[in-house]
Amino acid sequence: MNIYADKIDALLPQTQCQRCGYPDCREYAEAIAAGATGINRCPPGGQETLEALATLTGRPASRVDPALGGFTPGRVAFIVETLCIGCTKCIQACPVDAIVGAPKRMHTVIEALCTGCELCIPPCPVDCIPMRPAHGTTVGVTLPTDPRRRADFFRSRYHRRGTRLAQDKAERQARLRQQELPGSGAREIIAQRRAEIAAAVVRVQAKRAQRARESKKHES
Numbered sequence: 584m585n586i587y588a589d590k591i592d593a594l595l596p597q598t599q600c601q602r603c604g605y606p607d608c609r610e611y612a613e614a615i616a617a618g619a620t621g622i623n624r625c626p627p628g629g630q631e632t633l634e635a636l637a638t639l640t641g642r643p644a645s646r647v648d649p650a651l652g653g654f655t656p657g658r659v660a661f662i663v664e665t666l667c668i669g670c671t672k673c674i675q676a677c678p679v680d681a682i683v684g685a686p687k688r689m690h691t692v693i694e695a696l697c698t699g700c701e702l703c704i705p706p707c708p709v710d711c712i713p714m715r716p717a718h719g720t721t722v723g724v725t726l727p728t729d730p731r732r733r734a735d736f737f738r739s740r741y742h743r744r745g746t747r748l749a750q751d752k753a754e755r756q757a758r759l760r761q762q763e764l765p766g767s768g769a770r771e772i773i774a775q776r777r778a779e780i781a782a783a784v785v786r787v788q789a790k791r792a793q794r795a796r797e798s799k800k801h802e803s
């Protein structure tokens with residue numbers, strides 16, 4: 584545990600947008616702690632975060648690198664549901680699980696949980712995710728109003744998602760290993776299904792042959 588990186592991470596907004604050039608806020612914090620990057624690479628944090636980082640690190644506060652683009656607070660993603668084809672790519676991209684939906688079903692953004700990171704936009708194959716000002720809809724989600732506690736809330740959602748994805752992966756791998764084990768029963772089940780399908784094909788072919796014979800008999 585790097586305590587210096589913890590302190591830096593605690594100042595970052597936890598938007599998890601990757602604009603700093605790192606996969607998440609934590610990795611950016613670690614890079615700052617290691618002296619490997621500047622403190623001016625967080626557009627969502629803006630000047631306020633930059634100055635807090637300058638105070639903590641003792642480095643000069645210049646301005647947020649304009650090459651990284653601006654960030655408009657208070658904007659959230661919105662899915663045009665009539666265009667959504669239910670491919671789930673946006674769900675896979677969302678770092679804080681702010682999108683709900685199922686394969687081949689309409690998806691929707693839970694506005695209160697959206698950090699505005701925009702990571703769901705590029706993967707959408709039908710380009711149906713614009714950004715728009717938040718309407719303040721909370722649908723049962725109570726978010727802290729204090730910015731630091733809000734950042735803590737999103738950090739914890741991001742971590743929870745990481746844990747869930749790791750568990751899903753481990754379970755998938757365990758299932759695959761299980762299927763490959765002799766005596767697991769999985770091979771036998773697959774063989775049985777194949778045999779049932781083959782038997783069904785034979786039955787259909789026999790019926791067809793029977794019908795063909797009967798129709799020949801009627802003709803003669």
Ligand code: SF4
Pocket residue numbers: 595596597598599600601602603604605606607608609611624625626627628
């Ligand atoms: S919020 Fe800032 S530190 Fe976090 S990923 Fe985005 S740019 Fe990087």
Ligand code: SF4
Pocket residue numbers: 659660676677678679680681682692696697698699700701702703704
């Ligand atoms: S819905 Fe889109 S913009 Fe909102 S947090 Fe998820 S990925 Fe980011």
Ligand code: SF4
Pocket residue numbers: 662666667668669670671672673674684690706707708709710711712
């Ligand atoms: S990526 Fe686009 S089309 Fe696919 S589920 Fe999300 S909103 Fe719908």
